[in-house]
Amino acid sequence: MSRFDNLEFEESEVRRTPEPQSELERDEHYWLKLADDNRRSGFHENALRYYSRALEVDKSIVSGWLGQVQMLIALDEYPEADLWGKKALELFRENGDLLAGRAQALIRMGDQRGAGELCDAAMQRAGPSAYPWLVRGEIMVAGRETIDHHCFDKAVALAQDWLTPLEIARIYLHYKRPSQAVAWAGKAVAKAPEQPYAWYVKGSCELNLNLETTARQSFKRCLELVPNHSDAQRRLTELTVRPWSVGRILGRLLGR
């Protein structure tokens, strides 16, 4: 936990992103900030592009390489993420977060053993980073082990950012466990109710659980925060024109 996390600033001051005056001011930090903003909004394609721009300015930024690997995973491009993780690890040998990134790519491809080995190595080297714990939890979810929540709790304890529970929710959603995902998405929303992406993921989890009313509310909330959020708009339209389904009706009757 950072020392200044709980300091209170004026709202306008916090929200303001300093616009660079010239091309020269657009340094690697500017691109990284842009990438992070896009990532937090769920625009992974844009975030990937901005991470690349940051690396064009300075190739020694580990977070840039890590961000690229994580965005490739978020975009379901696992073999590419694995390959890029390997390349990054050639440059930053034994970097814990990059090892964890590769482990996540491998576990998404089904290589449980390889992922476990890489994650073990990441845990030894990463330091106070939450990401290896997140990946460790995902490996446990993939292996249908019951102690995954310990890893996720540890990750949340290390990084008290709203994105961490949201990432956990997305992991559960990936492994088709929406009931657990919705709980984590709820935590993310509770932490940052002003974040449209958190509402969007929560809505997706609820949609997976056939909780149409609450899903509609979540997507609407997301659209209130960002009126042109195309994904939320699409989901809401899908919900409205959703065809009739026996399974869904049964799900409702059974209280799912």
Next chain:
Amino acid sequence: MQCPSCRFENMPGLDACGRCGSNLKLATAVLDVEPPRATAWQKRLRRWLPWYSANRFRYAARDGRAAAADLLDEAGFPLPEPSILLRFLVPGWAHFFCGQKARGRLFLGAFLGLFGGGILCWGSGLGNFLLGLAVSVHASSVIDILFRRPAGIVSRLVAGFAVMLVLGVAIYFPAGWLATRVAMPVTVQINTPVFKAGEVLLVNTWATPKPGSLVLCSPPRTVGGVYIQAGQFIDRVLAGPGDRVLWENGQLFVNGQPSALSPVNPRLTPRRLEIPQVPADHFFIIPTNVEVRGNWNEQNNPLEPAWLAISLFRADRIDGTVYFRTEPLTRFGPLH
């Protein structure tokens, strides 16, 4: 100079971090920073195909192999790397790969010599013996690589048995099955003008018979009151389906034209035999290599109905075409 990866303070001028080995001159290095991307088609294919399941199966197989290797290693049966395992298919290849060229040459030479000899005498007792020795040389070459370090006699025996089993299932049983379909050895039992008793002939059971080819037939025991005293016999196909056939005084006419074809033993042929049209899926073969008995009088030429009955063979009664003689070696060569 601080390492961007582990934050270790290195001495100025170093190229790599003293703690983690990361490159310290990355900031100015010429590197492609655009990651590889999956095309839309690739992503769609990955979604449609059971890619994840296939990957899981592949990784599970790999893990299973590693676990088995550990287990076998603990039990005293070391399992080599996949690159060597593949080279077990050819005797001596793994030795060449491991740098043992003299042994590799010895195993490969012995195998090729024995295998070649076995193929030359295929179907005979000597041929079987030589092929058996070739297989044992192959197994020995595998065991020689497996036990590069000292091992007990029990381990060697068990490993030898396992290797023979694996080689048999992986190579020799399928190869043997294929060989007995394409080159089934048949030993001639009786003397005829063409064949001598004891000769070994090769039969291709997958070949389609045509007029002129020698075939191995399995006739029914009785046809039209005629008793055929033979399990199988070899004779020549004289005409195919749809042909008009006339056999008269030792001369064959097919569709009105004289033909040079004749049965294997022309002395045991009927005087006259006429078939207006060979039925579909039948072949005209005069079985002159078998003993035929029936209630007819040879002096009065009553043979036609009886010969007619036994000279038309359904295609499924033909076991294959006889095309090569392997024994005796003095008569080694193709048959016409």
